[in-house]
Amino acid sequence: MMPTADPAAAVKEIANKIEEKVKESGLDGCEQFVGTLDTIKGKAKAGPGDLMDKVKGAIDDLKGKVKAAMDDPGSLAPGGGGLAACASWYASAVIDKLKALMKEIEALFDKLVEVIKNMAGPFKSLGETMENAMDGINKTMSGLTALPKKVTELSNKVKGPEDLTNVDTGGMKKDLDTSGVDGPLSSLEGLKDSMGPMIDDVKKGIDSLSGFVTDAPQRIKESFQVPTPLCCMTSCAMSNAPPAMMTMMEQVEQLRSFDLDPVVKLLQEMHDKLANIDVAMVKDPMKKFSEMAGEQVDALDKVVSAAKMAAGIPDMPGKGGCGCLPKK
DSSP states (O other): OOOOSOHHHHHHHHHHHHHHHHHHHTHHHHHHHHHHHHHHHHHHHHOSHHHHHHHHHHHHHHHHHHHHHHHOGGGGSOTTSTTGGGHHHHHHHHHHHHHHHHHHHHHHHHHHHHHHHHHHHHHHHHHHHHHHHHHHHHHHHHHHHHHHHHHHHHHHHOOSGGGGTTOOHHHHHHHTOOGGGHHHHHHHHTTHHHHHHHHHHHHHHHHHHHHHHHHHHHHHHHHTSOOTTSGGGHHHHHHTOOHHHHHHHHHHHHHHHOOOHHHHHHHHHHHHHHHTOOTHHHHHHHHHHHHHHHHHHHHHHHHHHHHHHHHTOOOOTTSSOTTOSOOO
């Protein structure tokens, strides 16, 4: 584009063309893509760790209650005194059954600890990678999206050559530099590979917990049943259940109250979104707009240079003008 005698009209035309290039290049669609990445970053930063830690704590509490009961045989006898004469025999039988239950609780606890440990590394890596990637992407994106506004605002102010003497087209060309997104976008492509194994581990851990809390109440009751030859007294014993049994049942109910389905859904949602990330969706429009808008900034450069000549002001490196811009 050749500079015209009317700089205001020339700048207005350049501003309009840059606005057109936003849609033509697809840059406007990139903002939605970047918004999706920001959502994933936020969820990765929050993570499901707190809820899983609470579940681990509740299992640990149950383990503590079972151990406390086994360490205090006197607490195992039911109320009412029906088994007072054979309290030691009854407590010994209950402890044998609680030992088996304790092994299951310990196995569940160890499984959940492993799941949480396996989640920690990938989630930390995911969060850090997303944070770093988004910093680079947003920086480049903000430069590109700011340019149309800058040139439009300039076009609204220009009345004559003197209004262009301080225009910094060198800064505008820096806004069009997209080299900063290559590394961040490449780092996103490998993230989905770390999510699959983690989701499988979490599902197995949650399935184990679900199976345990379903069976545990009956297992606890069976532990406190009166063995033969006095099994006929079980009904009486259960009607006066010892406090140790009740505290275990209450702790299992607390475990049952945890809803871990959202954890799996969160991980699956993040995995699916990461799996569908196509870096070309943001990279190509950015570079296309950079090239298209660059041509218009070059045209603005000529208009600015002509305006300075008309005003008798020499071109300065980096401040617009023909061939005077420093290389990037």
